[in-house]
Amino acid sequence: MFYVVGLGLCDEKDITVRGLEAVKSSSxxxxxxxxSILMVKKERLEAFYGKDLIVADRDMVETQSDDILKDADKENVSLLVVGDPFGATTHIDMVLRARALNIPTKVIHNASIMNAVGACGLQLYNFGQAVSLVFFTETWKPDSFYDRIKENAALGLHTLVLLDIKVKEQSEENLARGRKIYEPPRYMSIPQAVSQLIEIEELRGDGVLSPDSTLAIGLSRVGGMEEQRIVSGTLAELHIHPEEAFGEPLHSLIIVGKRLHHLEVDYAQDFAVNRDSWRSVAKDVYNCNLDE
Incomplete structure (x- = not known):
């Protein structure tokens, strides 16, 4: 059996009982x-699971999948995934490869950022399509995310913006020269993400991400961690808010949609940079009835 096991978002204890049983049964x-990354070192996972772990980086998952799946039709093999197994298309591809080899598969789900964002008080059924925001470079500033946010905004829906991480990445020079030299890990922060959103708004000019009238919520280390931080405000407020106030990575960002319920406003105002500003924009721009 080939197991794809979700680990949740926090530490070694977030694995489900079913997931732990699969791990313990695997060769x-x-x-x-x-x-993604978990907030604890591999050694803590190994101690809790009672198993040695093989770190599967991008190269292994994308080019050596046959090695991972080897003999999984005769013995149990587990692939551990931070969050939920189907939070990335990479893992769907692994399951399809296993099926093509007639290897039995089982997916064991867990919490992910897709549902943990509910910690900010926004109702999950009011979210539209999620988007990813990559690190901009001087020559590469993809803006297709803007159209997805615009589509969500037209329906009044919130948008979860997943922020880029760079783990075991090579520079263009090292990649071109075939040198296995990797850059230090980088994790996009909420202020950097907001800066990039505002930059694209200035280029596109459709008002989808107007800094002073667009409400947003930044989150870090959600999933029950003691270091969890939630900060709400306009994009302009989040842009100039002290970076340390957002906490340690990983960060995510929510663009608040116009179909905003007064209970969402009330809940998220406890995290606001400026409570009065949060409520006034919700009332005057989002037409949210705060008197209910």
């Missing part, structure tokens, strides 16, 4: 280590 256990 090989891989830890996928590039689509």
């Amino acid at each position: 090989r256990v891989y830890l996928e280590a590039y689509t």
Whole structure:
């Protein structure tokens, strides 16, 4: 059996009982280590699970999948994924590869950022399509996310913006020269994300992300961690808010949609940079009835 096991968002204890049973029954256990990161070191996982873990980086997952799946039709093999197994298309591809080899598969789900964002008080059924925001470079500033946010905004829906992480990445020069030299890990912060959103708004000019009239919520380390931080405000307020106030990575950002319920406003105002500003924009721009 090939197991794809979700680990949740916090530490070694977030694994489900079913997931832990799968891990303990496996002859090989891989830890996928590039689509997201867990907040504890590999050694803590190994001690709790009672198993040695093989770190599966991008190269291994994308080019050596046959090695991961080897003999999984005769013995149990587990691939551990931070969050939920289907939070990234990479893992869907692994399951399809296993099926093509007639290897039995089982997916064991867990909490992910897609549902943990409910910690900010916004109702999950009011979210539209999620988007990813990558690190801009001088020559590469993809803006397709803007159209997805615009589509959500037209329906009044919130948008979850997943912020880029760079783990075990090579510089263009090292990649071109075939040198296995990797850059230090980088994690996009909420202020950097907001800066990029505002930059694209200035280029596109449709008013979808107007800094002074667009409400947003920044989150870090959600999922029950003691270091969890939530900060709400306009994009302009989040842009100039002290970076340390957002906490340690990983960060995520929510663009608040116009279909905003007064209970969402009330809940998220406890995290606001400026409570009065939060409520006034919700009332005057979002037409939210705060007297209910």
